[in-house]
Amino acid sequence: MCLYLGKTSIVTEVNRINYRLRSTFFYRKLREYNTLSLRAKIEALLPIQNLYDWDNKLDWGIGEDAFNYVNQHPNLQFIQVFCHPRLIREQPQLIAYYRNVAVLSQKAVISLIGIQVKRFESDEENKFQLAEDNALELAKLFNEHISLIIDSSVNSITEEELYGLILASTGTQIDGSWRNAIGEEAEKLVQRLLIKEAKEQSLIAAFIPRKATVVDMYNPNNSEEQIENIEKYRGLMLNNQTSILFSSEPDISLLDNGGKTVGVIEVKGGTDTAGALERYGAAIKSFEEARRRNSEVRTILVASCITTEVNTRIQNDRIVSCYFNLTEILSDNSEQYKQFVEEVFSIL
Known part of the structure; x- marks a missing residue:
């Protein structure tokens, strides 16, 4: 077994991984919510x-x-400021604009008037019709809060x-989702990280979409966009006729040129330290299933917040081929990052 353990304390480890993942999560969600486009939609x-x-x-x-x-x-x-009920019936996706100006989360709207707005806000093609009574309720709710904000500003x-409120509100919603x-x-x-390394090694041939059978060929001129939209893909094909698949149990599968799982x-x-043993148990269950299908499969655990008890189990458990500290591999120049990518791509 190759075992790579970080030397930082559990508390420090928790803080480091929380804030690193939180940063990337905020950026990804800001793009997902498409908040920055709301202003342009109103100005149009x-x-x-x-x-x-x-x-x-x-x-x-x-x-x-x-x-x-x-x-x-x-x-x-x-x-720009007030919600007109006819406008949000014509353009339901603009509910997101007025809700954020009013500094209300989607959850708050449900709590206050019992209306689920998520499907309307994410409906870029305006497939869903907003009922007249719901439009009126939403407009009243948003406008009451917006009027209060203006009054509290003492007309200034x-x-x-106004647009700062949209970003502040979006940040609050993202923070709530983060937990x-x-x-x-x-x-x-x-x-x-794996896609980035495959790109640097000139190994990417194509991306495998989640909702189609036609692959998206790798485009060096559009690679950043493809990588940013990784949630659209269930994996990637490498030019050495192997594949990396993203799913669950295991989270990532490494396939050889015959379709055999050679790494998970x-x-x-x-x-949270209280759940460390439970998370480890879930990983072991996934590894055992992979080993049942192929006794020679390489099993790689990437985790943070490893308690003393879990650490002891990893050292004594032959089901885990390699363990990597999540915080340590987030740095391109770290020794663990180099060991991690070397381990993965040596399997492929």
């Missing part, structure tokens, strides 16, 4: 803003003082501050 509608009537503004939760402030502001337009809110996503983010990060990788990014 400004030439036709006169087609929206605001006579019923009070019925839509818009405060009189807030409305008058925006009306007199040289750089703010009504549809600016256009830039349940550390394991998934660790998997994504290791996947990207389990990634355990959880950092």
Whole structure:
């Protein structure tokens, strides 16, 4: 068995891996939510803003003082600030814009008025129809909060501050999602490390989509976009006629040129010490299944927050071929990173 253990304390290890994974998670989610496009979508509608009537503004939760402030502001337009119920029926995806201006999370909307908005916000093709009563409820909720924000600013809110609220709200939502996503983010990060190394070794031939049988051929001019959208793919084909597949149990499978599994990788990014033994047990279960199918398969565990008990089990358990400290392999120049990629690609 080749065993590579970090020397940092458990507490330090927990903090290091938490913050590293959190950074990449925030960036990935910001792209996923497409928050930066919301401003442009609203600005594209400004030439036709006169087609929206605001006579019923009070019925839509818009405060009189807030409305008058925006009306007199040289750089703010009504549809930039307030939610018109007809507009979100026409363009339901813009619910995300007004919800974030109101600094409300998707969970908060469900809690306050019982409406699930996630499917509308992520519906780029506007397939789902927003009901009239739901549009009115959403508009009232958003406008009440937006009016309160304007009033609390003592009529001084600016256009830039308005868009700052969108980013602040998005950050809050991402932070809420982060608590349940550390394991998934660790998997994504290791996947990207392997793809990056395969790219540097000029091994990538094609990406295998999750929802189609036609592969996406590797394009050096578009490689960054392909790697950033790794969630679209279930693996990659290498030009030496082997493959790397992403799934679950195991998280990553290494296939030889005949389709035989010759290596499996389990990634355990959880950092709570109480669950360390349980995470280790789940990895062992996956490795045992792989060994049942191929007794010579290489089993690689990538984990953080290894307690003394788990460390002892790893040293005495022949089911684990190699263990790598997750925090240590995140650095390109670290010895563990070099050992990790050397181990993986020697199998392939």
